[in-house]
Amino acid sequence: MNKKPVRHILGLSGGKDSTALAVLMRQKYPEIQMEYFFCDTHKELPETYEYLDRIKARLGIKIEKLEAERGFDHWLDVYGGVLPSPKMRWCTKQMKILPLEKFIGDDEAISYIGIRADENREGYISTKPNIKPVFPFKEHGLVKADIIRILEESGIGLPKYYNWRSRSGCFFCFFQRKYEWVMLAENHRDLFEKAVKYEQEHKDGREYTWTQGETLLELLERKDEIINEHEKAMAKKEKEAPNRPLADVLASVLDEEDDDLPCLACHL
Incomplete structure (x- = not known):
């Protein structure tokens, strides 16, 4: 055979x-x-x-x-x-x-x-x-x-x-950083609202959130603060390495916010 x-x-x-x-x-x-x-x-x-x-x-x-x-x-x-x-x-x-x-x-x-x-x-x-x-x-x-x-x-x-995002994956991926959630709302409001529904709609009344410690709506209330902090970090990184590609600077800034390793099946 x-x-x-x-x-x-x-x-x-x-x-x-x-x-x-x-x-x-x-x-x-x-x-x-x-x-x-x-x-x-x-x-x-x-x-x-x-x-x-x-x-x-x-x-x-x-x-x-x-x-x-x-x-x-x-x-x-x-x-x-x-x-x-x-x-x-x-x-x-x-x-x-x-x-x-x-x-x-x-x-x-x-x-x-x-x-x-x-x-x-x-x-x-x-x-x-x-x-x-x-x-x-x-x-x-x-x-x-x-x-x-x-x-x-x-x-x-x-x-x-x-x-605005440094990793691939589902639109509601829990590995997204706070800035990425804000930008999801900016770029795809419909998808952000679907992610909010997953947080809110539980038939047994239990509460879960995509990000630790706050709901997406609470996070969005801090949108200006989150964007401002991100822009400051980006400006600092660009000043340190002025010829660095923008996508690389973004990834570096976001990694500093959250360096958890994502799933190999989703984020390569």
């Missing part, structure tokens, strides 16, 4: 690192029959879908959309109305990891992951022994500046949400 060939998979999140990795692999290893996938929660930003279309057009690739058998609202009920959080990342498991593992099944697979050489984090989103992770950026010694260069030279560039 002939053994099935090893599958090569690369997950795209709609973020800069996974996109740059797709470009790199096409350039350096065109012989690899890569399978590209995107775990679609149906809670993504419009800019994410637009960026995925740009990737497909520029690279001439097909991106397989993977979906959970049941949507976010179903799993929210299963978990008793408890919103996902850094300590309880059920959304990643149910809507990212399990659809991917179903997609792979028992096939032997090599998964290409966009963790950079300047990042101090390891690990993989699946513990299945038939899925082997590899880290091409680390192998080639590529850092953040290289990733930006790869994207600029490819003509893909950065997603539009990088003007």
